[in-house]
Amino acid sequence: MQSYFKLSRNLSNKKATLPALVCLALGTLLAGSVHAAGTDVSTPVQNSVTLSYQVNSVNQTASTSVTFNVDRKLVLDVTTTDTDWVPVVPSQDVTTAGAALPALNFTVTNSSNDATNVVLGLIDQDGNAVTGFSAPGSAFASTPGAVVVAIDDGGNTGSPVSDGVYTQGVDTVLTAGPNGVYSLGNLPIDGTANVLVAISVDGAEANDVYRSYTLVAGVADAGGAPFTPSSLDDSGNIAPGSGATPTEVANGLTTVETVWADAGAPAANADDEQFDFFSAASGLGVVDGAADGQSSDASGFTTRVALSLAKNAVVLYDPITGNRFNTDRVTVDAEPKAIPGAVIMYVIGVANESATLAANAVTLNDVLPTEVTAGDQANPATAIVIPNGVTFAVGGQTPNFNLSSVTDLDVVSHLECSTPTTVPAYTGAPITGVGGDLGDCAAGALAYIVYFVTLD
Amino acid sequence: MTHLNKDTRARWHGAVNFVLGIFLTAAATSAAAQVEVANSVAKVETYVDQQGVAQRRLVDADSVVPGDELRYTISFTNAGEGQVDAGSIVITNPVPDSTEYIDGTAFGSGTEILFSADQGVTFDLGENLKVVKQGAEAVASAREYTTIQWQFLSALEPGETGQVSFNVKLK
The missing domain is CATH 2.60.40 (Immunoglobulin-like)
Known part of the structure; x- marks a missing residue:
């Protein structure tokens, strides 16, 4: 497997194999270290207290301790590095061999205290506005003929490893499974992946028309690809569209439970939507909520003459x-x-x-x-x-x-x-x-x- | 007990605790009184009540993740038949690894509360604790406290109980 992911603190701009990253994560886990995401999962936290006293001036002591294990806190963050509409040229084709095309740029970050499998979903927002971008004009007249979701591993022999451009035959294209679920990979603690979205544009599209997309990342169950999106955590939270019954798992101090702790999007960010990984390849028209195991952000294209x-x-x-x-x-x-x-x-x-x-x-x-x-x-x-x-x-x-x-x-x-x-x-x-x-x-x-x- | 100034008292606590740790186990077996101590942890949860006001409550610490606030409560009971000497009860609690003390949360009715920023070598009031930062001595912040100590000022009669507590944040 190629080096899709990087640790922002330790391995920035350096290539490393995924097994190496996993080993690194494991090593730090055993040491009970604290990452940006906080204390690693399963770390035992012991509180020991000693009480000394005297009876008739004779010294005595008593002591006791209590221990709990840190639970699994899962938080994904999706952000776009685009600051405004990304220009594309009518008639550009993502299938053209070697084509280097402008793309929407997203960063998916694992802000959890454990590694996790990550799935992606892409919501076609038609010509909807994107928070923070200039106001769009008319929407595309037609649906893009092809949409590519890819990991930006640059592949181009030089640096940077991620170049922000979709290059056909170079960047790693993800294949959508059932319900539009893309299996991104296993992200280590603090790990990131740079994800590109590129489209084919009909040659008949007018100048200055718009098309926006929301990229949604969701936590997935353990196991190999294709991943199974997680439907619920151990604290009564369920994934959008999963239809799961909220279940709060009876647990103890020393058992390890999974807790979704994502903050959700501000209510004003209508373009940061939830995604239904379970029954339909679509968004739900609902702003991404807190503790739903998902995170999303939006960006978009506009046509320009080249x-x-x-x-x-x-x-x-x-x-x-x-x-x-x-x-x-x-x-x-x-x-x-x-x-x-x-x-x-x-x-x-x-x-x-x-x-x-x-x-x-x-x-x-x-x-x-x-x-x-x-x-x-x-x-x-x-x-x-x-x-x-x-x-x-x-x-x-x-x-x-x-x-x-x-x-x-x-x-x-x-x-x-x-x-x-x-x-x-x-x-x-x-x-x-x-x-x-x-x-x-x-x-x-x-x-x-x-x-x-x-x-x- | 002779009254000591704070600096002297801090050193006294550190030295005596070290000595007690070595010698007092055997002495306890022959004493008439026995103090039982219990240690529990709960999570401090914030919720919004029916009036829309944010409130805090304690819940089981079964689900604890980084960023959570925890409260440790130490309870002690004189389970023996004799009185525990006034001013002799000293409770020493290192701040657990992977956590940081939350300023102002140490509590204990009828106790004097001291802190250490050097793993329990010296104790003092928080405002007197010094640490070296970038080569210069400065007042320690609460998150730099390594140990908390309570001195129960009264005698503890048979059957009588006491309780102290403090809050930490899981890093």
Whole structure:
């Protein structure tokens, strides 16, 4: 089993196997240590008292003690690290091999005084508001085609281990069992798991629509996966939807009973709901209560246009070699080098990756390197030949940008998304940067700006 | 008993208790009186009554988890036929491991209550207890108390009982 969980105090940012974590938990249990969650389960607490006294000035003593064993306090905490709606792109697909997609980020923490199996449930909140987020607009028009709940183990070879992004084929996808129950794993005391939720988005979704989800964690019985959600504790508490009969187990000082001690969500957090792990894959429309063995938190997605950007540089000329291109503006004639006095052409391409959404009022700005001067101010004796076009990848497209109408090296030329046939020229070249207003970029549209510099 | 100042008395308690622990078991077998002591624990539970007011009550300590408040009650009875000497009853109770004493909860009618922050070596009133924090001496907080001691001031007649108590929080 991979290292899904980490101990926040002892093993933060370090990989360790789950058996190692279990052994660690056991070791500390035997020592009767105190974690953030409190004294470990089963720790004997003995109170010994001694009474000394005198009778006719003769000393005597009496003593006695009483002992109880610490019971099993189970508390799970689910929190999202998202601070506002997570942007997604219409037509994104969680099944695309290697896709790296934005995801809802949740942290599940075992704040109990014992390790416990943990199950998860996911509630689709449609377009409901999320506490602490900006107010949502319209909901998604359609139900996401696929929803993935995964453990963010990064898998990406570098750090951090958890990168907050769902990467298909890398992060560990959990499979929902009956009633929508996902088996997360066994969390040690103070252990955490980073859980991602990612979705496929229909390409017909409009811009700025919303979909929210509530992730619910619940305690589960001992045993291997798939886990059985716990239906009740030993203090008369029952799990939502379990239909169990509240039973307060007759117990004693030295026996160990399970007590659910979760605080529940504030009443105002309508999005932090209870989940029915027992009869339906759904929320109950009820705010997560105290001592129900569950904890929940919500986050959500909103659609946004995705623009891709790529920058291409071509050395057109150097004072020794001369021009790269023949006068036909197509044939490569030589390989000029990037030496002082060389003239370099930069083409910055922009692509609207969305299949359906327009990006309005797109502007582009580029800061020039300090080692270059904009325009062909070196004023070479030989005229610089500009190619008729240049081809390079921008996002998912590899367009050939037509530069046939670009003739003046002293200006910044651009191709607006909305006016693709003409290349208006800027008057004068900015000294420290170039840029342009590319207008409204329709779905799939391309734009570029072109400028020339002389290497100092 | 000779009246002692607090510092002297604290040292006296520590030293005498150590000596008593070694020698007094045999002496007790020949004495005419016998004090029986009992030790019980209960959980302090907070609940809301019918008027919506938060109240506290004692319940069985069968279900105890970190964060719970507990009350220990020590009762003693003179089960013998002779009087126990006035001022001779000293009850010493280390604060149990994994718990911390809750300030102001030690109680004992007719007793003087002292505390120790050094595992029972010295005892004094709480405001006089000192500990070293970050290299400087400071008044010990209640959670740093390691031992509680009650001195029953009166004589204990045959059949008479007494009781002391204190509360802790399970860490």
